[in-house]
Amino acid sequence: MKFTEEHEWLQDEGEIVVVGITSHAAEQLGDVVFVELPEVGTEVTKDEEIVVIESVKAASDILAPLDGEIVEINDAIVDTPAMVNDDPQGEAWFFKMKPSDRAPMDEMMDEAGYQAFIG
Amino acid sequence: MSDLATTPLYDLHLELGARMVPFAGYSMPVQFDGIMAEHTRTREAAGLFDVSHMGQVILSGQDYATIAAGFETLVPVNAIGLAAGRQRYGLLTNALGGIEDDLMFANKGDHMLVVVNAACKADDIALMKAGLEPLGITVTEVTDRALIALQGPGAEPALSRLAPAAAEMRFMDVADLELEGVTCWVSRSGYTGEDGYEISVPEAQAEALARTLLDMDGVGPVGLGARDSLRLEAGLCLYNNDIGSTTTPVEAGLIWSIQKVRRAGGDREGGFPGAQVILPQIESGVPRTRVGLRPEGRAPMREGVVLFAEPEEGEAIGVITSGGFGPTVGGPVAMGYLPIDMAVPGTQVFGELRGKRLPLTVHTLPFVAANFKR
Numbered sequence: 293m294k295f296t297e298e299h300e301w302l303q304d305e306g307e308i309v310v311v312g313i314t315s316h317a318a319e320q321l322g323d324v325v326f327v328e329l330p331e332v333g334t335e336v337t338k339d340e341e342i343v344v345i346e347s348v349k350a351a352s353d354i355l356a357p358l359d360g361e362i363v364e365i366n367d368a369i370v371d372t373p374a375m376v377n378d379d380p381q382g383e384a385w386f387f388k389m390k391p392s393d394r395a396p397m398d399e400m401m402d403e404a405g406y407q408a409f410i411g
Numbered sequence: 412m413s414d415l416a417t418t419p420l421y422d423l424h425l426e427l428g429a430r431m432v433p434f435a436g437y438s439m440p441v442q443f444d445g446i447m448a449e450h451t452r453t454r455e456a457a458g459l460f461d462v463s464h465m466g467q468v469i470l471s472g473q474d475y476a477t478i479a480a481g482f483e484t485l486v487p488v489n490a491i492g493l494a495a496g497r498q499r500y501g502l503l504t505n506a507l508g509g510i511e512d513d514l515m516f517a518n519k520g521d522h523m524l525v526v527v528n529a530a531c532k533a534d535d536i537a538l539m540k541a542g543l544e545p546l547g548i549t550v551t552e553v554t555d556r557a558l559i560a561l562q563g564p565g566a567e568p569a570l571s572r573l574a575p576a577a578a579e580m581r582f583m584d585v586a587d588l589e590l591e592g593v594t595c596w597v598s599r600s601g602y603t604g605e606d607g608y609e610i611s612v613p614e615a616q617a618e619a620l621a622r623t624l625l626d627m628d629g630v631g632p633v634g635l636g637a638r639d640s641l642r643l644e645a646g647l648c649l650y651n652n653d654i655g656s657t658t659t660p661v662e663a664g665l666i667w668s669i670q671k672v673r674r675a676g677g678d679r680e681g682g683f684p685g686a687q688v689i690l691p692q693i694e695s696g697v698p699r700t701r702v703g704l705r706p707e708g709r710a711p712m713r714e715g716v717v718l719f720a721e722p723e724e725g726e727a728i729g730v731i732t733s734g735g736f737g738p739t740v741g742g743p744v745a746m747g748y749l750p751i752d753m754a755v756p757g758t759q760v761f762g763e764l765r766g767k768r769l770p771l772t773v774h775t776l777p778f779v780a781a782n783f784k785r
Binding site for chain 1: 710711736765
């Protein structure tokens with residue numbers, strides 16, 4: 293698993309990459325009450341705001357971690373946003389994408405690096 | 412962070428694992444276990460809130476009637492007619508009819524106790540000193556007491572274990588109660604829409620009292636996050652969001668706080684700042700007013716979201732002043748201002764969120780029925 297400074301995790305599954313937010317991010321957000329995901333088939337650009345996530349207290353954006361195409365989204369977290377607090381690094385993945393440029397993944401942190409990053 | 416003030420419960424907040432945020436110059440807990448859990452705890456059991464950042468001010472003078480007469484020159488309320496041992500909500504108004512702050516004031520027999528918002532307290536005290544000291548009324552900020560709110564259906568059982576007389580108090584009663592051997596100034600009030608108490612306790616005993624209450628079944632700590640969602644569901648105004656120096660009490664839907672004796676035709680008509688604006692508004696109405704709004708979708712719409720009459724095109728007609736997720740409602744809720752002809756429950760309007768206009772419905776306030784012990 294790879295991690296971004298934007299508190300996303302990326303699981304490389306060969307052709308596609310699964311993306312979600314980290315446990316640390318979910319805890320910082322607090323109770324998640326609303327998630328808006330991009331449509332399947334959307335071509336996204338790295339650092340583009342593609343997900344809206346709202347906790348009781350505030351709204352946040354999630355950025356596309358890579359260039360590529362959204363190939364699947366997790367409707368379950370749209371129906372039950374609290375899943376994002378319950379299992380952010382498992383069942384509550386956000387979307388799967390087919391990257392057109394995987395190079396930025398080489399720069400991303402591993403688990404140990406991310407833990408050091410969040411201190 | 413070092414320039415932030417702290418309350419007497421600061422160390423306890425840290426011990427309880429609070430996430431602290433700067434608020435009105437104080438380091439305050441925004442949440443302990445999570446806003447949803449704390450909100451629900453307050454509606455179903457009892458929440459303990461540290462509101463020590465708020466201003467507690469004593470007005471003293473020859474007698475209560477003299478103090479109340481002076482106070483009425485600043486606040487459009489019937490203070491003279493308030494019985495000893497009772498509290499009321501009131502508004503400090505300005506010359507243009509706007510609201511400088513909202514507050515609670517109590518007849519404590521020989522003096523008046525006023526509780527004002529944290530962010531406004533320096534200005535409020537200056538305003539009261541300027542207006543009241545020439546009338547022989549002394550304005551003294553209380554700086555050696557904490558203020559704790561205990562809110563929810565579990566508040567009465569909890570507090571009456573320490574002082575059985577607490578159970579005898581009705582909504583908006585005030586009394587001095589001995590709690591754990593200390594004289595506390597207690598009112599049966601709060602800002603959550605629930606029954607409960609606000610307890611002014613000497614700072615040295617505040618932590619011990621808070622611990623005693625927190626040890627009781629069903630009582631847990633609650634931060635500012637849930638305080639905000641609770642008051643929003645209860646349809647209560649947040650100063651500087653839903654009311655402010657450019658909104659009048661009439662626009663804000665707070666006419667009820669201006670008793671008849673101070674309105675046109677009353678025995679003590681007018682005589683407060685902005686009366687020449689506010690009294691005619693009571694008679695002939697205003698072009699815009701505060702409303703409750705329920706977004707029809709699931710996305711919360713927060714303060715600043717601009718409102719439109721139509722899903723496309725057209726001029727802005729209003730704005731959301733408070734909004735978020737209502738845990739008891741189970742969906743997003745908001746308050747804002749709309750033209751009077753749109754301020755009818757059931758009317759559909761549109762809020763612009765992230766470039767899209769999404770529907771909301773005008774809703775009666777409160778969103779969650781109040782649970783006061785009248």
